[in-house]
Amino acid sequence: MSTSSETSGGNIFTGFDFNSLLDDITVDYRGKIIKIDANNKPNRFFDEKGSQLFLNDPTGVDADKLKPGSYVLGEQLYHRVNKGILLQFMKSAGFDALRYNMKAQIAEKQGNLSEARNHKITALGIVKQKSYKEADFAVSSLGPKFIYPEYERNRRRPWLETLNETTDYFRLGDSNVLYNLYDAGNYLWGSWMYLNGFNKKTIKFGSNFNEYMRGNMGDTVADQRSMFNGFDLKGFKK
Structure with missing residues (x-):
């Protein structure tokens, strides 16, 4: 390369x-x-x-x-972060939203747009809930596995108080990009959204809306780039 x-x-x-x-x-x-x-x-x-x-x-x-x-x-x-670890993280966050996105696709093909919309809303609700828990990959996955593995044993999280965005970096697969902790979490979130049947438009809207709710002016270019790289599984797809 x-x-x-x-x-x-x-x-x-x-x-x-x-x-x-x-x-x-x-x-x-x-x-x-x-x-x-x-x-x-x-x-x-x-x-x-x-x-x-x-x-x-x-x-x-x-x-x-x-x-x-x-x-x-x-x-x-x-x-x-190799393919096996990536899949482990994805499974931990789950694919519940995918089931509803698939139901929405079936309903759309059958012409039942109201039912399709309801399934999509349910899928988005799952994402909203999990994105602050299992799918907050910087905290739920990367930190415990690579930075403070003792958390896996005692389930305490004192390390959250000292978590630093740029102390640890991550390489996803064979990517030639190195991501800081939060950008790596963004990458994994993008991958998870892709595997749950969402599109990039939804990812961009959701991430910007989250930042607006926090009083910011939307996601940074670097944040968006890491999410979309994750959506495309860059470093894992040949």
Whole structure:
């Protein structure tokens, strides 16, 4: 894989001349740093096959990770989420909404638009409920498995008080994008929505509406990008 990003259709790396960045950090398959060519210049990241890895939000919350001197040998640059782990997370959140979306499709084919609408509303209600629980993947899945695994044993969550968005990063499958904790959670949410039979229009509306309810001006570009990458299962589809 070359140094092109999976999101090459956009201009998310505007302002970064990657050809001039020479501070190369190489990791093994598990995401641990095995080599650092340090020269006090901004960081570039590579896997052991030589493929360059990019941060999902390099001009936003991930910007500090491009600073020189941020890493040491043996450090965990990212956690790898393989297909088996992805499926485990998806099953934990469940596919109840999919059943109602399928019922809605059948009702539409039969011309029963009222019944179809009711099934869609039920599916959205399930998503609304689960998105703050099982489908809040940063908290329900990524944190317990990779950051504070002891939570799985004692079911206490003191780590939530110290959870930091940019301390841990994640690589989804063979993607060449590294996601911070919350963006990785967004990716998984997008995957879950896809597997539950929703479309991108619903995802965009739902995520923006959630931010409006919190008093924000809608989701950021990086948030939306991670959700849509998850919807497309980038890194898992060949």
